Amino acid sequence: MQASQVIEESLRLGEFGRLSGVLHYPPEASPTCAVLLCSPHPNFAGDMDNNVIRSLARRLSEEFIVLRFDYRGVGASEIALPQGESVFDYWDQVEQTRDYAGALEDTRDAADALYRLSDALPMVAVGYSFGSVTGLTAAMSDTRFIGAVGIAPPYLRIAFDFLARCPKPCLMLSGDADFVYDANTAATLAAIGGGNLHLEQLAGMDHFFRGQESLLAERVVSFAGGIMAGPGRL
Amino acid sequence: MSTRHPPKSILLTGITGALGSWLAKAAISSGARVCALVRGSATDGRRRAGQSLGVTGIASTDLLDTVAGDILLPGVAAPEHLPQDLDLIVHCAACTEFRDDASRQTHQTNVDGVRHTLEVATERRVPFVHVSTAYVAGRRTGRVLENELDTEQTFNNDYERTKFEGERLVHEWSRQTGLRAIVLRPSIVAGDWHTGRALRFNTFYDMMHALDVIGPASGERLCIQAEPSATKNVIPVDYFAEVAWRIIQHGEPGTYHIVHSNPITLGRLREIFSELFNLQNVKLVRQSEFKRLRLNHAERICHRVMSPYRPYMNEPEPEFDTSATDAALAGSGVMAPPIDLAWFARLLTYARQVNWHGAAQPPSKPSSGGDEVIEYFETFLPNKIGRSLLPDLRRLSARIGIVMREDCSRHWALDVHEGVLRTISTNGMRTDCRFEIDRRTFLEIVTARMTPQAAFFERRVELSGDVAVGLKSAAIMAQFFKRFPFNPSRS
Numbered sequence A: 001m002q003a004s005q006v007i008e009e010s011l012r013l014g015e016f017g018r019l020s021g022v023l024h025y026p027p028e029a030s031p032t033c034a035v036l037l038c039s040p041h042p043n044f045a046g047d048m049d050n051n052v053i054r055s056l057a058r059r060l061s062e063e064f065i066v067l068r069f070d071y072r073g074v075g076a077s078e079i080a081l082p083q084g085e086s087v088f089d090y091w092d093q094v095e096q097t098r099d100y101a102g103a104l105e106d107t108r109d110a111a112d113a114l115y116r117l118s119d120a121l122p123m124v125a126v127g128y129s130f131g132s133v134t135g136l137t138a139a140m141s142d143t144r145f146i147g148a149v150g151i152a153p154p155y156l157r158i159a160f161d162f163l164a165r166c167p168k169p170c171l172m173l174s175g176d177a178d179f180v181y182d183a184n185t186a187a188t189l190a191a192i193g194g195g196n197l198h199l200e201q202l203a204g205m206d207h208f209f210r211g212q213e214s215l216l217a218e219r220v221v222s223f224a225g226g227i228m229a230g231p232g233r234l
Numbered sequence B: 001m002s003t004r005h006p007p008k009s010i011l012l013t014g015i016t017g018a019l020g021s022w023l024a025k026a027a028i029s030s031g032a033r034v035c036a037l038v039r040g041s042a043t044d045g046r047r048r049a050g051q052s053l054g055v056t057g058i059a060s061t062d063l064l065d066t067v068a069g070d071i072l073l074p075g076v077a078a079p080e081h082l083p084q085d086l087d088l089i090v091h092c093a094a095c096t097e098f099r100d101d102a103s104r105q106t107h108q109t110n111v112d113g114v115r116h117t118l119e120v121a122t123e124r125r126v127p128f129v130h131v132s133t134a135y136v137a138g139r140r141t142g143r144v145l146e147n148e149l150d151t152e153q154t155f156n157n158d159y160e161r162t163k164f165e166g167e168r169l170v171h172e173w174s175r176q177t178g179l180r181a182i183v184l185r186p187s188i189v190a191g192d193w194h195t196g197r198a199l200r201f202n203t204f205y206d207m208m209h210a211l212d213v214i215g216p217a218s219g220e221r222l223c224i225q226a227e228p229s230a231t232k233n234v235i236p237v238d239y240f241a242e243v244a245w246r247i248i249q250h251g252e253p254g255t256y257h258i259v260h261s262n263p264i265t266l267g268r269l270r271e272i273f274s275e276l277f278n279l280q281n282v283k284l285v286r287q288s289e290f291k292r293l294r295l296n297h298a299e300r301i302c303h304r305v306m307s308p309y310r311p312y313m314n315e316p317e318p319e320f321d322t323s324a325t326d327a328a329l330a331g332s333g334v335m336a337p338p339i340d341l342a343w344f345a346r347l348l349t350y351a352r353q354v355n356w357h358g359a360a361q362p363p364s365k366p367s368s369g370g371d372e373v374i375e376y377f378e379t380f381l382p383n384k385i386g387r388s389l390l391p392d393l394r395r396l397s398a399r400i401g402i403v404m405r406e407d408c409s410r411h412w413a414l415d416v417h418e419g420v421l422r423t424i425s426t427n428g429m430r431t432d433c434r435f436e437i438d439r440r441t442f443l444e445i446v447t448a449r450m451t452p453q454a455a456f457f458e459r460r461v462e463l464s465g466d467v468a469v470g471l472k473s474a475a476i477m478a479q480f481f482k483r484f485p486f487n488p489s490r491s
Helices: A051-060 A087-097 A101-117 A130-140 A183-192 A213-229 B020-029 B042-056 B100-124 B158-177 B204-214 B237-250 B266-276 B297-305 B307-314 B323-329 B341-353 B372-384 B439-446 B452-457 B467-483
Strands: A007-013 A019-025 A034-038 A065-069 A123-128 A145-151 A170-177 A197-206 B009-013 B033-038 B064-068 B088-091 B128-131 B181-186 B188-190 B222-225 B234-236 B254-258 B282-285 B398-404 B407-417 B420-425 B433-437 B461-465
Touching: A007 A101, A019 A051, A019 A101, A034 A051, A034 A101, A034 A130, A051 A065, A051 A123, A051 A213, A065 A101, A087 B467, A101 A123, A101 A130, A123 A130, A123 A213, A130 A145, A130 A170, A145 A213, A170 A183, A170 A213, A183 A197, A197 A213, B009 B020, B009 B100, B020 B033, B020 B042, B020 B088, B020 B237, B033 B042, B042 B064, B088 B100, B100 B128, B100 B158, B128 B158, B128 B237, B158 B181, B181 B237, B188 B204, B188 B237, B204 B266, B204 B297, B204 B341, B222 B297, B222 B307, B234 B237, B237 B254, B237 B323, B254 B323, B266 B282, B266 B341, B297 B307, B341 B420, B372 B407, B372 B420, B372 B439, B398 B439, B398 B467, B433 B439, B433 B467, B439 B452, B439 B467, B452 B461, B452 B467, B461 B467
Parallel strands: A034 A065, A034 A123, A123 A145, A145 A170, A170 A197, B009 B033, B009 B088, B033 B064, B088 B128, B128 B181, B181 B254, B188 B234, B222 B282, B398 B433
Antiparallel strands: A007 A019, A019 A065, B398 B407, B407 B420, B433 B461
């Protein structure tokens, strides 16, 4: 499949089209799976044009239908804020309080849109950094998702204990030079995650995967393909 | 001295000083030729005069001459070296030391120096402009008229007393010779309002420097002995020079107060310095209460630094009449600019750039050789100081370092506090994060042709230090560059 044959389509999603997204799909193929890409935190270079998200979209869309989107207030996505509050301050507050309700609502809206646009294909959530919180949270509680991938999950801030006895295949990828990686959290997760949870460290990679996006994308494609192939193929 | 005969050739003393440099600029900008009296060798004197003028923004001019001399010597210079076609003498040279141990030097400069310079005016039969000070009023309170000098007032220090004596010499000289004299009495003069540049860093600069060194100590008390309601009449040096030159060109002989019509209170100054230096617990304490305090380390430093200025911290200033100045400025539209946080931030930025010792550093002239970067940090970005980077932004406080990859000696630090750009420093301020970037990428970013994030993903920018703070800063700066793109051809 040639990447140039992939179509990119900008769209609005969510209630009244409040969120902005881009759908990628191979028009000549018959994808069997849809992938929801969840971006990093907006205040940490996080939007759907992030290098990792774009690379994943390019590679994954050679085989799957892919949706990437911007959270509220980011890019062309709308946000309703009280007078005198900036978007940056809103998202800073989200980070400080860890109140992710808004971001999770956005992720669910994106999942609804992808499910509808893909004609109800089974979905895999792939989230990068903060996106691993939103994507995996959505995936674990939504039966439409058959698996998930968390890239550079911020173990230093989030314990990911909602992945205990992980109910569906889930891959957690961390660079061994990632500044938000925490070995203790990873070890705990490995102990409680059960057989569906796979933790991997990628040698020589930091949190940003600059110049190594392709390698990362291949691993994600391989895992998603394995989910589709059935048990024992991950 | 009237509008019909503006001065064309002046002898100036004190060009290397805080006021003389800017007065020279005003004169040269109006087309007058300035002959500056400078100490030392002819070569060294020319260099220092040029450097001082450079700090004001005049990088080079053919309207500046220098003559080797010294106001401490009778006649100040060899007569044959002085300009032959002299219209006017402007005497700015003074000693502004408040220390008790500088008494002899202060008298020699501020009294004998005036006398010697007046000798030249007598010899050449030219008018004399004398830069005195509003504080010849000494310990007077209430309203001080411009035509008043000796009301048997007492003085706070030798500086005030010797300036009083020097001014008295000028008035006596004018009466005896029949030659015209203009006496200018500025209040406290600090850096240029637009650029923050200055040649001397005394009076409240001493306090700013102390606070800069002490740094923000989390919540620790900082008591300063001062009366909050006392005012400090501060004016920017460019305002002083503009008013002074207008008076010289258009005014009648006489005495002129060059002061601010709305002097700032020490209480307001406390608020400004608290914001500027991120201090949480600064208190102004009256003398009686201050004596009972057990001072901590920072308080001892501040108290010692401010000791020469103690009389000015506790007593009310007089109200300075400006009738003559107002008449000279009538219809000009010239007004004193606001004394606000933004101005103090610019003063602080420049003081840090020159490491607080007033080393004359002429502004860099943009050239085709990569100096757009310097232009950005020295001309474009300072205009944003005191302003919020983005509307309603409050939750970003960071010190952001930027280093040019081609030359690590070219580095700047931006101090952002609660979303507001406070200072731009080149003196190695400790930063939370540091971006290392090449010139081409930097210019693409600040002209909004590329986002900092995209540059980072392409490895054209490297980030060190606190990565989270760096990423947040990049997110903000991306929007800032889009909102305020840099255009080198128009800056």
